[in-house]
Amino acid sequence: MRMSKLLMPTLREVPAEAEITSHKLMLRAGLIRKLSSGIYSYLPLGLRVERKIEQIVREEMDRAGAQELLMPALLPAEAYQASGRWDVFGASMFKLKDRYDRDYCLGPTHEELFTQAVIDNVRSYKEYPMTLYQIQHKYRDEGRPRFGVIRSREFVMKDAYSFDLTEEGLDESYKAMYDAYCRIFNRLKLDFTIVDADSGAMGGSGSQEFMVKSPVGEDGIAYCDFCGYAANFEKAECIPTEVDCVEGDLAMEKIHTPNVHTIEELVDFMNAKPYNFVKTILYKADDKYIAAMVRGDRDVNEVKLKNLVGCTDDLELAEPHIVRQLTNAEVGFAGPVGLDIPVYADKEVELMKNFIVGANETDMHYKNVNMGRDFTPHTVADIRTITSGDACPKCGKPIKTAQGIEVGHIFKLGTKYSKALGLTAQTETGEEKTVIMGCYGIGVTRCLAASVEQNNDENGIIWPVAIAPYEVSVVPVNAKNDEQVKMAEEIYEKLLANGVEALLDDRDERPGVKFKDSDLIGVPARIVVGKKCGEGIVEYKLRGEANAVEMPVSEAIESACKFINENK
RNA sequence: CGGGAUGUAGCGCAGUUUGGUAGCGCAUCUGGUUUGGGACCAGAGGGCCGCAGGUUCAAAUCCUGUCAUCCCGACCA
Numbered sequence: 083m084r085m086s087k088l089l090m091p092t093l094r095e096v097p098a099e100a101e102i103t104s105h106k107l108m109l110r111a112g113l114i115r116k117l118s119s120g121i122y123s124y125l126p127l128g129l130r131v132e133r134k135i136e137q138i139v140r141e142e143m144d145r146a147g148a149q150e151l152l153m154p155a156l157l158p159a160e161a162y163q164a165s166g167r168w169d170v171f172g173a174s175m176f177k178l179k180d181r182y183d184r185d186y187c188l189g190p191t192h193e194e195l196f197t198q199a200v201i202d203n204v205r206s207y208k209e210y211p212m213t214l215y216q217i218q219h220k221y222r223d224e225g226r227p228r229f230g231v232i233r234s235r236e237f238v239m240k241d242a243y244s245f246d247l248t249e250e251g252l253d254e255s256y257k258a259m260y261d262a263y264c265r266i267f268n269r270l271k272l273d274f275t276i277v278d279a280d281s282g283a284m285g286g287s288g289s290q291e292f293m294v295k296s297p298v299g300e301d302g303i304a305y306c307d308f309c310g311y312a313a314n315f316e317k318a319e320c321i322p323t324e325v326d327c328v329e330g331d332l333a334m335e336k337i338h339t340p341n342v343h344t345i346e347e348l349v350d351f352m353n354a355k356p357y358n359f360v361k362t363i364l365y366k367a368d369d370k371y372i373a374a375m376v377r378g379d380r381d382v383n384e385v386k387l388k389n390l391v392g393c394t395d396d397l398e399l400a401e402p403h404i405v406r407q408l409t410n411a412e413v414g415f416a417g418p419v420g421l422d423i424p425v426y427a428d429k430e431v432e433l434m435k436n437f438i439v440g441a442n443e444t445d446m447h448y449k450n451v452n453m454g455r456d457f458t459p460h461t462v463a464d465i466r467t468i469t470s471g472d473a474c475p476k477c478g479k480p481i482k483t484a485q486g487i488e489v490g491h492i493f494k495l496g497t498k499y500s501k502a503l504g505l506t507a508q509t510e511t512g513e514e515k516t517v518i519m520g521c522y523g524i525g526v527t528r529c530l531a532a533s534v535e536q537n538n539d540e541n542g543i544i545w546p547v548a549i550a551p552y553e554v555s556v557v558p559v560n561a562k563n564d565e566q567v568k569m570a571e572e573i574y575e576k577l578l579a580n581g582v583e584a585l586l587d588d589r590d591e592r593p594g595v596k597f598k599d600s601d602l603i604g605v606p607a608r609i610v611v612g613k614k615c616g617e618g619i620v621e622y623k624l625r626g627e628a629n630a631v632e633m634p635v636s637e638a639i640e641s642a643c644k645f646i647n648e649n650k
Numbered sequence: 651c652g653g654g655a656u657g658u659a660g661c662g663c664a665g666u667u668u669g670g671u672a673g674c675g676c677a678u679c680u681g682g683u684u685u686g687g688g689a690c691c692a693g694a695g696g697g698c699c700g701c702a703g704g705u706u707c708a709a710a711u712c713c714u715g716u717c718a719u720c721c722c723g724a725c726c727a
Binding site: 224597612 | 651656660661662663675676677684685686687688689718719720721723724725726727
């Protein structure tokens, strides 16, 4: 491609809307442009990268035996109504009506449609197992689109669905996708971690997420360098830790704590440590209210708690007026003693003695409270969120935490959708079996952003060869120097002839501009034709390395071809 | 959905307090000089000042409403 003809509107200054590195660079390098909140256009360079990622995903899915097909994005409501998800998705689904007032939505994910496709088109048990996939635009009306294409309302997703007749079959299908995902993210040169995840409302028995560690990631992950354990915060099991407590069988005592609402204020007021307190937090679980107790320096894990309570809707903090009604006190003084709703206590509370809790009376706390003696919880379980330094649930060594961008997610769905929609198969013995499903997603456009987030420097993007929009740029230093231009043209043609995706910077710009653009858009290798052109010497430089090397033209072309082929 | 902020040229911003001809830098176009890390000189084009009402002789500026965008939080199958 000749850069004089390339639609590549690079920006010197960063648009004010961009906050994180990948978003800034994707805008500056002319990869994407925002059309509306969470809705982006892909310009030529961005599209080339996106297509390359798609292609890698496609190759590995095909290699794993999955078959590609394409569903519509505009979907009639029926399928989602049958599975109940028309309501479950609620506001996060783009819903619309046709001219006859019939309900439609823009597909947020396609479990129902794939299930229906198998019902409609698979006629014999002999066709199983089967894994189908598509690479398609997905639509989710996010409450808060963020970070460019990392959380957008329209995005490209690869979604795959496996159909098996046995649990063992599901395990195999799942493993095949797991392996394919590892190959995909390796080929994309993403530094990723696989974590155990909560299966959430997708249902099912197991799930893992592929996370790219990054400070801008929206998920917390806990991992252990010693044994390899890794899990999403939502899922990571917590080992209760003992802390110093006041010893002895002390009588419970009510104390006056005026205007002291938070743990921090209490710590100062009572001259105790945060871990000597137990906080009691009231939640709305569907139509009921419950209380959750965790140590003062811990956080309630709402996902764990929700799974434990078994409610349909997500937990919500109880409204202040409800808190007042249930505790007869202002917010900040809730405690388990005398509380008339189910109390879920974290396992750690069990290990504590003579701790401090709210007294369900404004400006009052109890001290020397003991579980079992002063109150009895409805359930004691692991309901807190893991933190850095906690014991690894597998090997007991200190665990580390990080933020991660979720680029892939694999689920064992089980029979949730096949049951709801009636996908069964008659086996050879005549038995009617409900088909067992798995689902597997990759955020293609999110991978693009994750890659930029992971591969950049102060000058711009540093693409891995496999997904670079172009592989080598050829830069004649002076566009008015015929000798340089001629040599650059020749190099460019030779690269093309060798199957290298080359860019020729034939713009009449000063060299600085060309170098800056080449670096900004992240072309992996560069050949500069300059002063020593007459001697047949050019300069060869890799984007990821600091210094350029002078060498004869033929050697530079050879080096570039070799580098590209070895790193594809 | 709660809290905060911002809407002025393609991008970054000033001007709004105290109403009076809409500005600066970059980018773009023309001509010239330049040519190894975002050149210089001269000239030019480009604006419903987010939108709609209102106040006023006069509104980017004041008032009301509305829309949009971003940030923090909530939510995220």
